[in-house]
Amino acid sequence: AQSVTQLDSQVPVFEEAPVELRCNYSSSVSVYLFWYVQYPNQGLQLLLKYLSGSTLVKGINGFEAEFNKSQTSFHLRKPSVHISDTAEYFCAVSPWGGGSYIPTFGRGTSLIVHP
Amino acid sequence: EADIYQTPRYLVIGTGKKITLECSQTMGHDKMYWYQQDPGMELHLIHYSYGVNSTEKGDLSSESTVSRIRTEHFPLTLESARPSHTSQYLCASSDHGGDTEAFFGQGTRLTVV
Numbered sequence: 001a002q003s004v005t006q007l008d009s010q011v012p013v014f015e016e017a018p019v020e021l022r023c024n025y026s027s028s029v030s031v032y033l034f035w036y037v038q039y040p041n042q043g044l045q046l047l048l049k050y051l052s053g054s055t056l057v058k059g060i061n062g063f064e065a066e067f068n069k070s071q072t073s074f075h076l077r078k079p080s081v082h083i084s085d086t087a088e089y090f091c092a093v094s095p096w097g098g099g100s101y102i103p104t105f106g107r108g109t110s111l112i113v114h115p
Numbered sequence: 116e117a118d119i120y121q122t123p124r125y126l127v128i129g130t131g132k133k134i135t136l137e138c139s140q141t142m143g144h145d146k147m148y149w150y151q152q153d154p155g156m157e158l159h160l161i162h163y164s165y166g167v168n169s170t171e172k173g174d175l176s177s178e179s180t181v182s183r184i185r186t187e188h189f190p191l192t193l194e195s196a197r198p199s200h201t202s203q204y205l206c207a208s209s210d211h212g213g214d215t216e217a218f219f220g221q222g223t224r225l226t227v228v
Contacts, residue, residue, distance in 0.1 A: 043219030
């Protein structure tokens with residue numbers, strides 16, 4: 001079984017400031033890692049994913065995330081946020097190498113960008 | 116354009132009514148899911164399907180049922196709606212394999228009064 005912990009329920013930040021959204025996971029098997037974004041009244045859409053290889057992955061809209069296996073973390077970062085980044089962000093894991101391949105999601109972090 | 120559609124977007128209905136939330140995808144994905152989303156809570160998996168005639172219950176106990184008669188269609192039915200069913204319901208689909216992303220519909224916000 002897998003679980004995902006997003007440590008911050010809400011992160012307020014000023015426009016053009018850097019931001020980090022934290023995600024930790026636990027799993028008895030190896031996992032793929034994902035970040036999704038949900039804008040108001042919309043479904044979730046993929047920001048980026050880590051499958052293998054370089055631990056730093058780049059996604060859309062200037063976001064990047066770093067996989068840290070020893071700390072079982074996959075934190076999301078952006079060096080300079082924009083008002084339009086205000087949204088809900090979800091971290092998710094999906095098992096590989098045997099398993100149901102059903103993704104497990106965290107409870108989300110609300111990023112609020114102030115002008 | 117490949118996409119996943121949910122209808123209705125919003126639904127207000129009285130207690131005891133039977134309702135069906137529709138979900139269709141045009142991507143030919145084998146796997147489909149229903150999640151329940153409440154503010155500040157994890158997305159809870161309530162049903163999933165690996166393909167036609169395959170349906171499984173998820174982690175969250177639910178009084179709803181699903182069917183998968185066609186690859187593209189995965190409706191969710193509540194036989195008798197209750198106020199405790201008030202929530203946002205998200206449908207998603209993905210290709211086989213854990214390395215593929217899930218594609219989500221825009222959701223149905225259900226209010227049972």
